[in-house]
Amino acid sequence: MPAPSLPLELQREIFEIAVISSQSQDAALKLNLSLVAHRVHFWVDRVFYEVVTISGQKSADGFLKLVDLKPPGFFADVVKTLLLFDPAGKVPSPFPAARILSVCGRVQSLAWWSGEMTPLALSSAGQFPLRRLSTHIENLANIIALPAPSGWLSAITHLTLILGVFRGSRAPELKILKHLPRLTHVALFAVQADPSHVHLVSDSCPHLQVLVMTPVGHSVRTALTEQFADSRVVVVMPFTSKPLEDWEAAHFGLPDMWTRAHDVLAERKSLLAALLKDD
Template sequence: MAHNNIERRAWPGGTVAPHDFPTDVQRLIFEIAARRDGRCALQLVLVARHVRSWIDPILYECIIVRTQHEASALLETMCTKPPGFFDGPVRALAFGSTITFQQAKPILATSSSHITDFAVWGESRNPSVFLPFVRSTTLRRLSLRAQNAAELNIPPAVLSELTHLVVLGGPYSWYHLRNAIHIVKACASVGDAGASASAPVTGPTAPTAAPASDTAAATRMFQSLTHFGVCSQNWGSTQAILKVAKHLKYFAVLVPPHYKAAPTIRQRIAELGDRRVVLVEYEQTVGSWEVDVRGGASVWDKVERLVGEGRFSERAEDTWGELGEGGLKVAVHVAAGEKPRTGLRSGTFESLFFFGVACGVCVESLV
């Protein structure tokens, strides 16, 4: 009987009308459509009241506030929603260049309780100033960008939980990283001195060991980090994170398309010899961040693929296999008059050597 009822209410061609689907199937269809096209989602909320209740949370899963006008509109919308509405659906939040601090604070207070992704794409303001007001304890991905020099101040409680961190713009100084590498180096120097000396080193020149608690605290702040992205002007000053972040798998140097200095950066990465480091073209815009958050082809998909393929850039010829195991197998013993031992193609060593001299780079033997 039910079958006959469906037949009578079928659309032309025998297609079953939407209201004949079970409610859970209808909801699934609407949710998939809304997530695939945000503009479509804005139309779907007009279909029916129960459909709006399904789609509304999806509209706020990813909130991007680019301008002061958009911030004002969002604050007005928040006043129309029931208390706690934004506690659940918001998973990603981004601020653009012109949003004011006074606007950002109530937005963070209302909608940052459960975010896993946060981004600040500013121009003149230090992007880390908003972080103390983020309420989420599940923040795992952070992207910061500004055009001015600034001191990054990522709260330790936030930093220690991050798995993905992208730092663009600047240039920046970063106390927590400087402090961590200083402590790690101090411990390493004390260990080396203890291993090589037959008697304890005393006196004013004796290395001072960092307390074990300080060492643990310094490295613990980077303990969860697996993905780190940085722009070209900051990558030299942040290479130390390769030693401090024990679980780091990917270090991406992110440059705009057709970046003129890309060949130099590729050369420096090859000299570094760390297979976690890769050069990738990346449009440094909030739109690129949004693609990643919404499940599109992200920059991290590309980075993971390149590292997995043993490449250090998107150029097909830039593979570690071309350079041999362990990076550049180059031995430079000019003072001793020794000839270089290298498996590189003819002429490659000479170009690398003169490049290193010009840049003040010491090319050590990795053989």
């Protein structure tokens, strides 16, 4: 007597959990699961490509070949977390980042670490339903300045900014954060951590819960922390040695920069409560 068949929805959930538990990075597992049946291949693909990381020309070429092999609009509907990174550090990036953005229409978390966005890339990013963004402050300023305002400006909650300079120009001021009224989590990667950064972010973000400061090139965290009176400020040096893995972690509900920052705030709160109790 054959074993009873599981309902399709339950089958789908089982295969999706198998992929998610591997953080969607196990290509061998994906291939093995895909060989089970055509419908399983479809289910697995939709989960596997929720997170896409492009790191350089070879990675970009491979992804665009996949775009041509999949049904039209597949990646536009599936990709939720997208990271574009140019290991060569060239500005602008040599790989076709703008086309990659244009085929991923439902991105909720975007990391653009490839230098300055081209006009086409800016336009594509402006159409995403973003909730999280990580990029240079110049790119954010250029998105805000688009003729057609991006809808996500009033919805984004998590923002990581690299404070640097493109082409010798002066970086935009943090006052532009007032265009993102729902921000609760802000991280700044800067050559120098300036107390004025704290004031500018706090004044521009009425719902701020945590501000992560990651100064590059400094070595004494305690001395820097003492400069910031705001209890929401967390100074880290560096916060993670694996930024790509850290960025992807949030999608899978794993510990990341923000959860570690909240752990710091919780520890402070606990220590303060203990001190008050002793008094």
